[in-house]
Amino acid sequence: xxxxxxxxxxxxxxxxxxxxxxxxxxxxxxxxxxxxxxxxxxxxxxxxxxxxxxxxxxxxxxxxxxxxxxxxxxxxxxxxxxxxxxxxxxxxxxxxxxxxxxxxxxxxxxxxxxxxxxxxxxxxxxxxxxxxxxxxxxxxxxxxxxxxxxxxxxxxxxxxxxxxxxxxxxxxxxxxxxxxxxxxxxxxxxxxxxxxxxxxxxxxxxxxxxxxxxxxxxxxxxxxxxxxxxxxxxxxxxxxxxxxxxxxxxxxxxxxxxxxxxxxxxxxxxxxxxxxxxxxxxxxxxxxxxxxxxxxxxxxxxxxxxxxxxxxxxxxxxxxxxxxxxxxxxxxxxxxxxxxxxxxxxxxxxxxxxxxxxxxxxxxxxxxxxxxxxxxxxxxxxxxxxxxxxxxxxxxxxxxxxxxxxxxxxxxxxxxxxxxxxxxxxxxxxxxxxx
Numbered sequence: 213x214x215x216x217x218x219x220x221x222x223x224x225x226x227x228x229x230x231x232x233x234x235x236x237x238x239x240x241x242x243x244x245x246x247x248x249x250x251x252x253x254x255x256x257x258x259x260x261x262x263x264x265x266x267x268x269x270x271x272x273x274x275x276x277x278x279x280x281x282x283x284x285x286x287x288x289x290x291x292x293x294x295x296x297x298x299x300x301x302x303x304x305x306x307x308x309x310x311x312x313x314x315x316x317x318x319x320x321x322x323x324x325x326x327x328x329x330x331x332x333x334x335x336x337x338x339x340x341x342x343x344x345x346x347x348x349x350x351x352x353x354x355x356x357x358x359x360x361x362x363x364x365x366x367x368x369x370x371x372x373x374x375x376x377x378x379x380x381x382x383x384x385x386x387x388x389x390x391x392x393x394x395x396x397x398x399x400x401x402x403x404x405x406x407x408x409x410x411x412x413x414x415x416x417x418x419x420x421x422x423x424x425x426x427x428x429x430x431x432x433x434x435x436x437x438x439x440x441x442x443x444x445x446x447x448x449x450x451x452x453x454x455x456x457x458x459x460x461x462x463x464x465x466x467x468x469x470x471x472x473x474x475x476x477x478x479x480x481x482x483x484x485x486x487x488x489x490x491x492x493x494x495x496x497x498x499x500x501x502x503x504x505x506x507x508x509x510x511x512x513x514x515x516x517x518x519x520x521x522x523x524x525x526x527x528x529x530x531x532x533x534x535x536x537x538x539x540x541x542x543x544x545x546x547x548x549x550x551x552x553x554x555x556x557x558x559x560x561x562x563x564x565x566x567x568x569x570x571x572x573x574x575x576x577x578x579x580x581x582x583x584x585x586x587x588x589x590x591x592x593x594x595x596x597x598x599x600x601x602x603x604x605x606x607x608x609x610x611x612x613x614x615x616x617x618x619x620x621x622x623x624x625x626x627x628x629x630x631x632x633x634x635x636x637x638x639x640x641x642x643x644x645x646x647x
Contacts, residue, residue: 298384455540
């Protein structure tokens, strides 16, 4: 009789454990259904600080506590939230857009976004850094008394650094997602030529103020370089290809071996030419919300070549000339361009509908922000309607400012967060948004 009672007790205990587990899952799913998720964290930057044993309530747009299994749309899309990301990018490959998106994501979610802390020699700049010789900030290096980090984890890395598989495996969490963004090589070069003033890196009396002159005769210009700044095969260089002193690889098979290894190492290879598709793919892969991938085209883009200029530079002759000295970049671009579209096809028929929905939201928000930042008598928010891929949410005037910040502004905010003891006032004077 006692053995029967013991068996019933074991069954009852198992049932209680099962019900507790089911309750936890249901709570997570309920959180994800509400775009204004509330949970408790310690935020030491707000005014009227609560005591540490009485944490304030922090409102996240659609971010439940991590780790979590969440439901990201109104149908059946279950995924695991990812908050550790390493972004590798070449100069002008993303025009700063993805850098700002990832930095903003980490900043607003109170994740640790690292920054370099040692001074760089501008005369030795390659356009990207060597992670072995660059010192990056860790949570233990934060000096602000207003910040408390309980673990030594870098959540977001979005610095111009060369991919180093061995070194980065020691720097970042094992589950970090590695991503990169590629751009049509000749367009990337033209944008970097204008933005970074590449003419300063050549020693010649010839006209050097236009990328067209370089594209007319790349070999001549390469022979006139006076600095180490990257001007050829730059995407390959950043991705860690073993290039020779001329920034090239003579063995095509060796290059393909590196590409196949990168295909295994990187979770996502995105494309500037297909930015919206890339961001929706990022959203799905990282299990993020739609506000996490939104962006604005700020003043950085005003310094970039226009689409008309890029089209004029992309003549058959210029492309042929540029390919001669950038064959590895074209090999990388063409390979991952194919895998990119295969991946999108695997996402299913509704992927392109979600991209269209994302583009519509972007247009609606841009229209609102153009009015809201210039007219304080206008509405304080606009309401974004619910769709199959997002809950209804409010986009406020304050969000217009946050989403319009550029790379330097985010860098300044991170430095302020990590190294100053000054509390940011609740009603701060916000810079004019560039939309």
